Amino acid sequence: MISANEIRQKYLKFFESRGHKIIPSAPLIPENDPTTLFTSSGMQPLVLNLLGQPHPSGTRLVNSQKCIRTQDIEEVGDNRHTTFFEMLGNWSLGDYFKEEQLAWFYEFLTSEVSLSKDRLYVSVFEGDVSVPRDDESAGIWKKLGISENKIFHYGVKKNWWSRSGVPDLMPAGEPGGPDSEVFYEFTEVPHDPKFGSECHPNCECGRFLEIGNSVFMQYQKQADGSLKELPQKNVDFGGGLERLTAAAYNDPDIFKTDFFISAKKVLEDEIIDDSRGLRIILDHIRAAMFLIDSGVAPSNKDKGYVLRRLIRRAAAHAKIANCDLENGIVTLLTSAFVNEYSNTYPTLLKNKKDIIDEIENELTKFNKTLEAGIKLLGNAPSFDLYQSYGFPREVIEDLYEKRNIEFDENEFEAELKEHQDLSRTASKGMFKGGLQDRSEITTKYHTATHLLHAALRQVLGDHVHQAGSNITAERLRFDFSHPDKLTNQQIIQVEELINQKIAEDIPVTKVEMQKKQALAEGALAFFPEKYPDIANVYSIGGFSKELCGGPHVNSTAEIGSIKIFKEESLGSGTRRIYARIV
Numbered sequence: 357m358i359s360a361n362e363i364r365q366k367y368l369k370f371f372e373s374r375g376h377k378i379i380p381s382a383p384l385i386p387e388n389d390p391t392t393l394f395t396s397s398g399m400q401p402l403v404l405n406l407l408g409q410p411h412p413s414g415t416r417l418v419n420s421q422k423c424i425r426t427q428d429i430e431e432v433g434d435n436r437h438t439t440f441f442e443m444l445g446n447w448s449l450g451d452y453f454k455e456e457q458l459a460w461f462y463e464f465l466t467s468e469v470s471l472s473k474d475r476l477y478v479s480v481f482e483g484d485v486s487v488p489r490d491d492e493s494a495g496i497w498k499k500l501g502i503s504e505n506k507i508f509h510y511g512v513k514k515n516w517w518s519r520s521g522v523p524d525l526m527p528a529g530e531p532g533g534p535d536s537e538v539f540y541e542f543t544e545v546p547h548d549p550k551f552g553s554e555c556h557p558n559c560e561c562g563r564f565l566e567i568g569n570s571v572f573m574q575y576q577k578q579a580d581g582s583l584k585e586l587p588q589k590n591v592d593f594g595g596g597l598e599r600l601t602a603a604a605y606n607d608p609d610i611f612k613t614d615f616f617i618s619a620k621k622v623l624e625d626e627i628i629d630d631s632r633g634l635r636i637i638l639d640h641i642r643a644a645m646f647l648i649d650s651g652v653a654p655s656n657k658d659k660g661y662v663l664r665r666l667i668r669r670a671a672a673h674a675k676i677a678n679c680d681l682e683n684g685i686v687t688l689l690t691s692a693f694v695n696e697y698s699n700t701y702p703t704l705l706k707n708k709k710d711i712i713d714e715i716e717n718e719l720t721k722f723n724k725t726l727e728a729g730i731k732l733l734g735n736a737p738s739f740d741l742y743q744s745y746g747f748p749r750e751v752i753e754d755l756y757e758k759r760n761i762e763f764d765e766n767e768f769e770a771e772l773k774e775h776q777d778l779s780r781t782a783s784k785g786m787f788k789g790g791l792q793d794r795s796e797i798t799t800k801y802h803t804a805t806h807l808l809h810a811a812l813r814q815v816l817g818d819h820v821h822q823a824g825s826n827i828t829a830e831r832l833r834f835d836f837s838h839p840d841k842l843t844n845q846q847i848i849q850v851e852e853l854i855n856q857k858i859a860e861d862i863p864v865t866k867v868e869m870q871k872k873q874a875l876a877e878g879a880l881a882f883f884p885e886k887y888p889d890i891a892n893v894y895s896i897g898g899f900s901k902e903l904c905g906g907p908h909v910n911s912t913a914e915i916g917s918i919k920i921f922k923e924e925s926l927g928s929g930t931r932r933i934y935a936r937i938v
């Protein structure tokens with residue numbers, strides 16, 4: 357049977373032979389993009405190109421993108437939701453459009469993955485006040501051989517795609533458009549009337565699985581709320597690799613795809629059935645592995661908090677099943693996932709030990725919290741255990757039950773709803789659309805970050821490498837490898853060197869070049885594997901040279917002057933510097 361790794365490979369080759377350049381997966385942590393926590397779709401790193409900025413690899417691109425979506429974390433445990441997934445993606449940046457896209461995807465599914473065409477259903481946009489009904493796509497599907505009764509029309513909730521959802525929710529500047537989805541029908545799964553009297557492709561009963569989405573991204577939301585046609589018509593296709601594999605196996609359970617097989621074996625002696633808990637553990641440990649590989653450490657904020665929650669939820673579900681994730685199980689699980697993925701993502705092999713250590717440390721911390729939390733049972737509101745101690749609901753109920761204390765479900769539900777409403781409001785700010793902030797001030801900070809990186813290397817040595825970067829309108833934050841605390845003298849030297857380069861008013865230049873050549877010439881790159889074979893290189897005279905997506909100031913004097921106001925340790929040989937423009 358075809359493996360998931362083969363499907364990935366076939367997809368890349370299929371589109372390569374139709375003129376697409378294979379581009380690498382961007383990092384899971386978006387670089388210099390404070391508007392969003394994680395890369396959650398293949399198009400996210402390409403937003404600027406979809407809006408018109410030329411891409412160095414041309415107008416036809418294809419890749420397999422690592423993604424994390426945590427909005428659905430509570431859904432994980434059924435047979436098709438995961439937090440981490442790989443999205444196969446192909447893009448036309450103002451090149452081909454509906455005709456080619458739909459025909460190629462259909463050919464890929466039926467010829468390369470050998471899906472039976474009888475099991476395929478499609479959906480198209482039914483139109484709304486500002487965008488017409490997509491009769492063109494429906495016509496193309498018919499020509500391809502999909503019968504009329506398998507073509508469904510839906511409105512903006514189902515057949516419109518933007519990162520923020522329906523047009524009304526899109527912030528100004530965000531691109532989006534109508535889409536056409538393909539669904540696979542698992543005829544062996546009976547319709548569950550709980551989800552409605554009639555089954556249809558978007559029914560949630562599990563009979564249908566969405567396996568691909570072609571977005572015709574041709575609109576941009578304007579400040580006055582209207583939708584304006586983009587200068588170029590784009591295709592943004594995304595399809596979940598595991599879902600496609602599930603369709604190829606004709607088994608709706610994506611936890612039965614090969615990515616999970618050996619990890620599942622590790623747990624088989626501990627947790628026998630295909631329970632929700634088992635799937636949660638598998639999903640969360642895999643996501644934690646990829647996050648730690650991307651440089652995230654557990655903490656109480658943002659990305660670190662998500663990672664902490666994933667590890668703790670996995671541990672808690674293991675405890676419910678009387679399985680202790682320590683005792684070597686984390687090592688075995690991580691090793692199984694590393695084996696499965698390291699050909700595609702080689703950094704996993706290098707970081708394996710750190711990943712295991714980081715998860716085990718967090719488990720130790722969780723156990724301590726658990727002891728403290730257990731003492732609170734019956735003496736504090738159950739919701740405190742959820743919110744402050746990070747216990748999943750099932751664990752709280754289980755603790756309560758084992759100790760014969762009554763669990764007040766209504767009180768818990770009420771508090772949970774209030775908490776979810778609050779966090780939804782808060783997270784809106786986090787998902788402004790994934791548009792990189794291109795304001796004047798953040799552009800200045802971006803160039804200042806390159807100057808800081810070069811200055812640190814000059815003052816401290818060439819072992820200094822970027823380990824992270826975050827820019828807001830108020831400051832820059834830069835993480836880098838260095839074993840010791842910086843002395844005051846060193847901080848002053850770094851700051852003076854940056855300000856000297858600013859005073860010299862050096863032009864910032866951009867050239868497109870072969871990545872290999874750029875690296876050989878000493879260009880720095882935070883994640884070299886992120887960049888396509890031909891990439892943009894930004895230079896600041898002979899002082900700094902980096903592979904980078906931009907944007908940057910034209911000349912260094914535009915920055916003003918830089919003040920370093922904080923330097924601290926991030927542990928394990930990594931330091932963090934904060935600086936602001938004064």
Ligand code: SER
Nearest residue numbers: 397399569592593594
């Ligand atoms: N951006 C679309 C999605 O995430 C298609 O790639 O579904």
